[in-house]
Amino acid sequence: MNNRSRQDHALTGTGLGAAALLDQLATAVLVLDGSLRIRYLNSATEMLFGASVRRLAGTSLTSLVLHGESLAERLLEALTSEAPYTERELNLRLGSLNETTPVVVDCMVTPIRLINGARALLLELHQQDRHLRISREENLLTQQQASRAVVRGLAHEIKNPLGGLRGAAQLLDAEVHDPDLRDYTRVIMAEADRLQQLVDTLLGSNRPLRIGEVNIHEVMERVRTLVAAEGHPGITVRSDYDPSLPCLTGDMDQIIQAMLNIVRNAIEAVLPQSQRNQPAAIVLSTRAQRQFTIGHRRHRLVIRVDVIDNGPGIPPELVEQIFYPMVTGRAEGTGLGLSIAQDLIGRHGGTIECHTRPGETRFSVFLPLQQGES
Template identity: 55%
Template sequence: MHLKERMLTMAYDSLQRLLLDNLTTAVVLLNGELRLEYMNPAAEMLLGVSGQRSLGQFVSELFSEMPDGLAALRQAVASGHPFTKREAQLLCNSLQPPLTVDYTATPMTGLGGALLLLELHPRDRLLRITKEEAQLSKQETTRLLVRGLAHEIKNPLGGIRGAAQLLSRELPDPALKDYTNVIIEEADRLRNLVDRMLGSNKLPQLAPVNIHEVLARVCSLVEAESQGRLSLVRDYDPSIPELLADSEQLIQALLNIVRNAMQAIAARKQPAEPGQIVLRTRALRQFTIGHQRHRLVCRVEVIDNGPGIDPALQDTLFYPMVSGRADGTGLGLAIAQNILNQHQGLIECDSQPGRTVFSLFLPLEQGVPTP
């Protein structure tokens, strides 16, 4: 082969790899022995594995189909006939719940012999996107409702407080001022409560932030408060780049979530194991938040081994004044979600007895902050 032809072949191969790497469809290439030859970043994200580290691994080391999909894959290689499966259940070693996917297996012939191309289309992700859109819509409706209600409450509160102050000055008996002081103090308390429900009106002051420095600050505060009663486990991905964010606001959002986890652990009755909170960071490629797909997203998980969240509360968990504790205000998670929304991110929760996971998604490329 002439040099020019070899260069054209190399350029064509590079273009093919570039196209595959930027596809949102998960692509996995197996050889005739069903060992991994290649997977694109979308497949790495879907299966939760590194394609480079997994090269040469048998397909069942990456995922296994329930009940048994190996026979179908071997049959496709032997016969050369493609096939498609709908809503297949895949068990991945790196992921706890099974994945629901549609996939197509296409046999091919390469320079090294038989190949099998798998195209995986996750159904779980479509369901998650639909759920996120509904969640964001509900939160926006709730925020508008709270703002309107707060406006109607704060106006008469100002009049009540002013009238109580004027009345206090005209009272002949100083002992009667105790009653006007109660009116003033309660009006102030209600105003502060409404302000907390509204959250900050300030847009986040975006600057390059290392998410692990934010987590280090949160850990130091929680360790001081817990006084050794629980263990904090750090599971970080050091490759995550800096993101544009307001570090103080992120500290507040994460602190609210970690404190909730700490209080849930403390409320356990006769715990079978010591309290533990895991802080985990990972980078996700080609990830969709609401209507927008982001090239790279930082996921921060707060995992605790507390008693779990009441299923009746899980759909309204991020609404103001919703709390699972008798002494809770129900504002911590609402404020955290509002902060993430301003950063064009999102918080999700998955809870069962003994394991509650709050997942915070933050785009690593920011546009204009959301007011």
């Protein structure tokens, strides 16, 4: 009986094998052999490194961590001395499999002996920036809910006098016979109608979700078709999909609208580059993430959709506010696209995050596979 089988046998009374039990943890757990190659990893490790067990198993840890020579020295010393140690707030840059993503972890290293007597290391990685992200996300959701309530209250107050204004202009238009004067009344009615549409947009959709099976790749290809029809020469839109992703449950039309708003925002960001004949590119990426927390709820599996552009980035003073209504960095923008997208994704139990720097802005949409899953 191998090591995994012995653990599974010991847990038979719980109805869970050791692997299934460890996969429920939010902590990344790895076992490294004497060459620091990964011999075991749980689902949280897949999420941390952004790669599947198939790609990670048997890989040297030092090949996954940029400039990991000093980490390797400490691990080999622990392996030789069989002395456990803990390192707090270890800054890692995960390379090759996760596009050099910086993470901050508390690392606990425990030397162990495998059933065949070989030396190995048990690593537990607690991702500290993940906890900071969850806390920041909870604060952001609270602020957005308060902002949305204020905006919707204001929109309701605007609708009543706006309807009266439009009605009075319509009555005046019927009484005026001078064509020049009727031009003015029609301008008033047209502007009142435009403001009515803006107010309706601020109020958002009150339609109940039409829940059905949604293939996220059908959604993204529909979005690609729509933006291609709008005509943006010089902008390259490339896809990087994980074909193994299952379908999720949700309202396909609302998810399409949310993703369309995000992709259009990316197009606006790179449009000046394309007009100057500079490289302008957008990447649409899909991946699965396990044991992911959204707000106060942890989900076993979520679908992550990234919309990545190579534009100039978002000004630092706007990053924390871009999902608020009427906040925009463009003079001609309404500041509603991202706010509406966050609202629509939020109705599906998901969330949108943004990470930006000059040359790369990434909007990440997280959607639970099932409504109400935890």
